[in-house]
Amino acid sequence: MKKLFMLLTVAVAVVGIASCGGKSDSNRIIAPKPVKQKPKATQKVGDYSQTRDVEWLGSHYKIEVKRVADTSLPLADDGSGNKYFDNRITVRILRSNGTEFFCRTFTKADFDASLEATYRKNGALLGIVYDQVVGKRLIFAASVGSPDKMSDEYMPLLLKISNLGSVEISKDNQLDTGGEGSTKKSEIDLAEEEGM
Numbered sequence: 001m002k003k004l005f006m007l008l009t010v011a012v013a014v015v016g017i018a019s020c021g022g023k024s025d026s027n028r029i030i031a032p033k034p035v036k037q038k039p040k041a042t043q044k045v046g047d048y049s050q051t052r053d054v055e056w057l058g059s060h061y062k063i064e065v066k067r068v069a070d071t072s073l074p075l076a077d078d079g080s081g082n083k084y085f086d087n088r089i090t091v092r093i094l095r096s097n098g099t100e101f102f103c104r105t106f107t108k109a110d111f112d113a114s115l116e117a118t119y120r121k122n123g124a125l126l127g128i129v130y131d132q133v134v135g136k137r138l139i140f141a142a143s144v145g146s147p148d149k150m151s152d153e154y155m156p157l158l159l160k161i162s163n164l165g166s167v168e169i170s171k172d173n174q175l176d177t178g179g180e181g182s183t184k185k186s187e188i189d190l191a192e193e194e195g196m
Helices: 002-020 108-114 117-122 187-193
Strands: 048-056 059-069 087-095 100-106 124-134 137-145 154-162 167-171
Touching: 048 124, 059 124, 087 124, 087 154, 108 124, 108 137, 108 154, 108 167, 124 154
Parallel strands: none
Antiparallel strands: 048 059, 059 087, 087 100, 124 137, 137 154, 154 167
């Protein structure tokens, strides 16, 4: 009888302990504490160089365009908190005998008058690409925009260099839609294929 009483006491104790356990709160959600990601180191858009030969005003010219990151310029932001070095782009035009006709280094500040506020503040000078000859001017396409290579946010600009070496910068309002008659690739398309 003592054994039965002892067994009964142990069974009651086990049931009592099990039933006294606290109810689990099913409304409570346990989530891991958010970990702040360390900001990435300042990045570069990437250096770039392009050379084109053109016929202009009855003579042969060589156009060299070189883009390099410049650590002395204010940083650009891609909108996600990632910082990038802005770029300096040098446009150099050589005559057929090798003498220099034009050489100038451009920064985003050179395009300020034509930029929207967002691109002026956070954008980077992305590129300058020879496009075509129009009369006494060499026409270049330029762009300022998000430094993130995966982004397509940019502002198209025109850079015109006259036969006297003067420079005119303006917003590009003409859309290149690639209509029916445009089967020939432009210099801009060729530059994009080269990785700019």
